[in-house]
Each structure stands twice: as structure tokens, then as C-alpha cells.
Amino acid sequence: MIEILNVSKSFGNKKAVEDLSFNVIEGEILGFLGPNGAGKSTTMNIITGYLSATTGTAKIDGIDILENPIEAKRRIGFLPEIPPLYPEMTVKEFLGFIYDLKECRFPKEPHLREICEVVKIDDVYNRIIKNLSKGYRQRVGIAQALIGNPKVLIFDEPTIGLDPRQIIEIRNLIKMLGKEHTVILSTHILPEVQAVCDRIVVINQGKLVANEKTEDLILAVDGSRKLMAKIVGPEADVLKMLKSTSGIRYVESLGRRDTDSISYMIESEDKIDIRKTLFYNLSKNGWPLVGLEGMELNLEDIFIRLINKEKKGTEKKKRGAK
Amino acid sequence: MFAIYKRELKAYFLTPIGYIFCGIFLALSGISFSVTTLLAQSTNSLPFYFMIMIGIFAIIIPILTMRLFAEDRRGRTEQVLLTAPVSLTGIVMGKYLAALTVFTATLAVNSFNFVLLFQYGEPNAVNILANIFGLFLIGSAFIAIGIFLSSLTENQLIAVITSIGATMGLISLKFIADEIKFEFVRVIIKWFSVMDRYAPFTNELFDITSIVYFISLSAVFIFLTVRVYEKRRWS
Structure with a gap:
């Protein structure tokens, strides 16, 4: 469904993403893991067409995001790290605007109502976004991504800054959405990935460190307890x-x-x-x-182990070459 | 494009900016109109009134355009626009047309001032219409310049100040040109001078080169705005 092939992105001299390749299969929930500054957001911005890769290609449903951006973007619902909301609008006005922007063809009012029910924002439907709490804003952000029923959903750290109860609600919501959509979920919270994702891609300093089924990854690094x-x-x-x-x-x-x-x-x-x-x-x-x-092993442990493993691997290769 | 146009138009009146723009426009224009025509009891000074209007535009149109891109950039809402199935040109045109609509509507309301003149005398209607058309063209070009400068920053204050500088600069080209002795340079500067391009309209001429000049000015800055966003994706 999503193909990332040899994608690199540099900002000036700094390489944010380096030669990254992975695929996401239709109907899969992919956990996209990495420490802060690893290049997660950059990668997601490239997939959604907000940024262009310096080299490499990103394809959604077989459509290249650079060659045919409008068709590719039609298939994506994106929730950026900071939910992009117009504070002066009401939830209804904002979602109506997104509906028009995406040129949806479903009947408008029922479609918006249905989404609001799914993400549980129907009680704030007529309120101004400026006055909503963080949790509600996040959900309006998710609602915005769901409009037009896109095949692919991309969530950039959707649970950051929420309280534990809200985190669980959003997680369950994503799990439910994963039944009908292909989802990429970026996070740096390990239990979140374990709870929700089928497969995990780990990146560090812009490079791929691991790409495994969730259980395999945890077993692979969880050798010692x-x-x-x-x-x-x-x-x-x-x-x-x-x-x-x-x-x-x-x-x-x-x-x-x-x-x-x-x-x-x-x-x-x-x-x-x-x-x-x-x-x-x-x-x-x-x-x-x-x-x-x-x-419990935390993400830091996993990283340290994965990265150490990788180092050992490259050292072995180097020795082998000698 | 139409969705963005609709939202921007609505946003002008959900925030105070739209009211501020219309209010200041009509108040300043009303005062200048009263002083130059009604109080002077003459329509001879109408050309002077139109000159004052151009000066007013140079200050208030940047207020209209400052938020268009700077606000989206600061509020991160540009991410939703740039990842939506819309072309960059569509985004820029939507915003441009929204500002142009608010401007044109206010200009139309303002034109009722002239109806008063016909109560007291026999002003030249064609002359007035030509001038209003000229004002519309100047305004649309200033909007395009303002939008371009708004797309360069996330700070609305910087956007408004640089835009006022640019519009004032374009107006003052006329006075600069008059001071220059080299014929060649003067002709070039005059070619770019907004006031010299406006001059035919004061003589009831719907001068085609001037019309083309103003439309090109708008087109160039709209194109540059699209390029700004195109380039930012790559850097």
C-alpha cells in the first residue's frame, strides 16, 4: 500500500533521513519508532507530500507522491505532530472546510456526523476550537484525517500530551481504525506499539534499524530479562x-x-x-x-540493544571484508 | 481552491481583520472625499482624491494580506493545506481571490460616495468609472505583492511592514523617476511606476498597456508565491 524506496532528505548539511526503504501492506498497522530527532516526522512529511525527498520515491497505492500529488494525497489522511486546526472556527465549520478541501463526494452532514461519533467529539460539534481542551483538539485532528475515508492514515505521535485515560481511548480508536485502513503510527512509547501495531519499523539518526513483526522484535531484543x-x-x-x-x-x-x-x-x-x-x-x-x-523493557533499552547489535554486525562485516 | 476561498473569506469576518480593513478603508476614504469634494464644493479636486486613495491602499491592503500565509505557517495549518489534494496554485489563488473579494466589495460600497456628487453638480461619470477601475487594478496588484511577502514569513508584523514598504516604494517610483537625469534609466523606472501606469485612467482612457501591466504585476507575484512554497518543500 505504501512503498518507501531509498528515501533520503537533507536539510542543508544535516541528513535527516538516509536511504530509508520499507513497505506497508494493505490493512496493516505499522508502528514507526525512533528517539526524538530520528527522522520520524520528516519521513511522514515526505510520505504525505508536505516535504519532497532529496532522493528516492514514496508511493501510495502505487501512485508516486511527486508525479501525481493530487491523486496520491486523496488516499491519505494525515494527523501531523501538532494538529493543524483553525482556532477561530467551530468544529463543525472546520470539518466542513476540510470536507470541501478534500472534494469528498459522500453526503456531507451524515459523513461528518459519523466521524464525530467515531472519535467522540459530537458533544463539542458546535464549539469554537480555541476553547477546546488538548484531548479534544487531538481528536478533532484525527477527525480531520478521517474525512473522505482515505485508505491510508498517518498519525504522528497522536497520544503525546494526553492523560492516561485519553491515551487508552485514542489507542483503542486507532486499533479500530486499523481494521479498515492502512495505518502508520509514529511514537516513542513502546507499550503503545505493543498494544496496537502489527509490525514495527525502528529508525535512528535517519537510518533503518529494525523492520519486524511486533512479537519478533520484542523477542529479538528481550533475550535477557x-x-x-x-x-x-x-x-x-x-x-x-x-x-x-x-x-x-x-x-x-x-x-x-x-x-x-x-x-x-x-x-x-x-x-x-x-x-x-x-x-x-x-x-x-x-x-x-x-x-x-x-x-518491562523500555524503548531506551530496545534502542541501545538494537543499535549495539547493528554496530556489532557492521564490525563483523568489516572484519569479514578484511 | 473554492474551499480555501470560502474559508479565507469567512475567516476575515470571524477575526477582526475584515472589519478593521473595511472600517479604516471607508473612514479614511470618506474623510478625504468630504474634504476634497464636498467641503471644497467642487469636483475639480477629484483627481487629488484618487491619488490619496492610492496612498491609503498602500497602507491598508497590507493589513488585508498579512495573515494569509504567515498565519497558516505559524499555526501549522499549512500542513493540512499542503497535504490536501489541491494544487499549490489553487491554494494561492483561493487566498488571493478571497482578499480581492473583500477589497472589491469595500471599493464598491465606497463608490456610493460619488452618487452624492450628482445631487450637487454634473461630474464626469466616465472619468469617475475609469478611476475606480484603475483603483481596482492597483488594489489587485498590491494584494498580490502583500500575499507574496506574507508567504515569506511566519510573523504577520514583518509581513505587514515589508508590504507597506513595497507598496510605498512602487508609488514613490514616480517621484524618483522625475529626479533622474539619465533618459534611459528614467524610462525604465517610469515603466515600473504604478502612478505613471495609473495616469491614463485619470484621463478616461482604458489604456490596454496599463491594464496588462497591472494584471502582469499580480500574476508575477502570485507565481512567485507558488514558487516560494514549491521551493520550501525541497529545502
Whole structure:
């Protein structure tokens, strides 16, 4: 549905995106991940035709965005990082304007009403955008993208700055939209991607770092696990025992966080489930294990690992070449 | 294009800018009209009134055009325009025609002033019509210049100041030309001078070269605005 082929974009001397290629299949929700300044927004702006790539092509539904911009743009609904709203208009006027701008052919009023129901803004339909809260503005931004029922939806960090309840609502909304549309969702929040996306593309400094199915990516980097264990027992002895256990790479005492137990951060070796060993060893010593939970990998960890992996890969290649 | 035209037209009157423009236009024009004709009890000074109007345009038309692109750039709404299935020319023309409509409507309302003259005397109707037509052409060219300068910045204040500078500059070319002794340079400057191009209309002439000049001036600046946006996509 969307083909990005060897796209590069430079701003003066700075390369924002470098030789990026990936595809998005019809009906897929693609998570587009990267740290701030990685080139996510630039890439999305190129796909939507707001910017032109220095080299390379972007095609929507087989139509080149540069060769036939009007036809390509007709197939895209875009929510930029900052929702593009005219503050002096009411929601109704604004959506009506977008409807005219996109030259839609559905009956106007029912179409707008339907979209407002989907994104839950029907209660502010007649209010002036200037007076709406951040969450509502974001939703008006999403509504704007949905007008004309485009095949492709592109959302640039749609949940940024929202409260947790709104984040969940927007996520569910995107999930629902993904049933009928092809979606690209950029974010730097990992759980968001895990919850919503089928596939993940990771970029860093404008370059592709990973392009995998969501589960594969998480497995690939989640080889070693971090656990937090709460153990009742003398701190020094417990630490000594844990350090000598095979399969544990790293242990750190986090101190006393409740009245009787001490918390430890335990990191296991790659692809080893340490939990059973841990339980048996502790019970042998008569130290009760009162709590054990997995610590979620965050995006930073994933990046560090992916980027390290890549470095190792290129070093190996270089050595091979020698 | 029509969607943008409609929105811009509406936006003029959702924000105070439209009212400010019409208000100042009609007030300044009304005062000058009263002083030059009604109080003087003569239509001999009508040419002077039209000269004053051109000076007024140089200041108030930039107020009309300053927001057209600068506001979209600052408010990031240009992203919705530039990613919509509309051509760049369509966007620029939509905005241009919206400003032109507000201007032309106010100019038309203002023309009722002349009806008063016929109560008291027998002014030359063809002369007045030719002048109004000339004012319309000058206004449409100033709008195009204002739009171009608005597309260069996201700061409306900068847009309005540079536009006033540009329109004032075009008007003062006439006085500069008069001071220049080299015939060749003077002819060139006079060719670009708005006031010299306006002169035929004061003599009831619908001069074709002047009409072409004003329309070309508008077209050039509309084209340049499109180029500004074209170029920004690539840089």
C-alpha cells in the first residue's frame, strides 16, 4: 500500500533521513519508532507530500507522491505532530472546510456526523476550537484525517500530551481504525506499539534499524530479562548467593522498600528463565520470596540493544571484508 | 481552491481583520472625499482624491494580506493545506481571490460616495468609472505583492511592514523617476511606476498597456508565491 524506496532528505548539511526503504501492506498497522530527532516526522512529511525527498520515491497505492500529488494525497489522511486546526472556527465549520478541501463526494452532514461519533467529539460539534481542551483538539485532528475515508492514515505521535485515560481511548480508536485502513503510527512509547501495531519499523539518526513483526522484535531484543525480587533475609548473604547462581548476569540491591523484605534487581543471561532456579535456591536457604515481577523493557533499552547489535554486525562485516 | 476561498473569506469576518480593513478603508476614504469634494464644493479636486486613495491602499491592503500565509505557517495549518489534494496554485489563488473579494466589495460600497456628487453638480461619470477601475487594478496588484511577502514569513508584523514598504516604494517610483537625469534609466523606472501606469485612467482612457501591466504585476507575484512554497518543500 505504501512503498518507501531509498528515501533520503537533507536539510542543508544535516541528513535527516538516509536511504530509508520499507513497505506497508494493505490493512496493516505499522508502528514507526525512533528517539526524538530520528527522522520520524520528516519521513511522514515526505510520505504525505508536505516535504519532497532529496532522493528516492514514496508511493501510495502505487501512485508516486511527486508525479501525481493530487491523486496520491486523496488516499491519505494525515494527523501531523501538532494538529493543524483553525482556532477561530467551530468544529463543525472546520470539518466542513476540510470536507470541501478534500472534494469528498459522500453526503456531507451524515459523513461528518459519523466521524464525530467515531472519535467522540459530537458533544463539542458546535464549539469554537480555541476553547477546546488538548484531548479534544487531538481528536478533532484525527477527525480531520478521517474525512473522505482515505485508505491510508498517518498519525504522528497522536497520544503525546494526553492523560492516561485519553491515551487508552485514542489507542483503542486507532486499533479500530486499523481494521479498515492502512495505518502508520509514529511514537516513542513502546507499550503503545505493543498494544496496537502489527509490525514495527525502528529508525535512528535517519537510518533503518529494525523492520519486524511486533512479537519478533520484542523477542529479538528481550533475550535477557530484568526481574525485581523481594526477598526476606540477610542482605549480604542473599546478594552473595544470587551472585554465585549461574544464569544471573547482574544483581543489585535496591534497598528496603517495605518493612520485612529487601528488593533486588536481577538480570538474567540471554534466553534463560531464571525464576525457577531462583525460587529453589531461596527456599533451600529458608529465605522467603515475597514478590517477583518482570521489569518491562523500555524503548531506551530496545534502542541501545538494537543499535549495539547493528554496530556489532557492521564490525563483523568489516572484519569479514578484511 | 473554492474551499480555501470560502474559508479565507469567512475567516476575515470571524477575526477582526475584515472589519478593521473595511472600517479604516471607508473612514479614511470618506474623510478625504468630504474634504476634497464636498467641503471644497467642487469636483475639480477629484483627481487629488484618487491619488490619496492610492496612498491609503498602500497602507491598508497590507493589513488585508498579512495573515494569509504567515498565519497558516505559524499555526501549522499549512500542513493540512499542503497535504490536501489541491494544487499549490489553487491554494494561492483561493487566498488571493478571497482578499480581492473583500477589497472589491469595500471599493464598491465606497463608490456610493460619488452618487452624492450628482445631487450637487454634473461630474464626469466616465472619468469617475475609469478611476475606480484603475483603483481596482492597483488594489489587485498590491494584494498580490502583500500575499507574496506574507508567504515569506511566519510573523504577520514583518509581513505587514515589508508590504507597506513595497507598496510605498512602487508609488514613490514616480517621484524618483522625475529626479533622474539619465533618459534611459528614467524610462525604465517610469515603466515600473504604478502612478505613471495609473495616469491614463485619470484621463478616461482604458489604456490596454496599463491594464496588462497591472494584471502582469499580480500574476508575477502570485507565481512567485507558488514558487516560494514549491521551493520550501525541497529545502
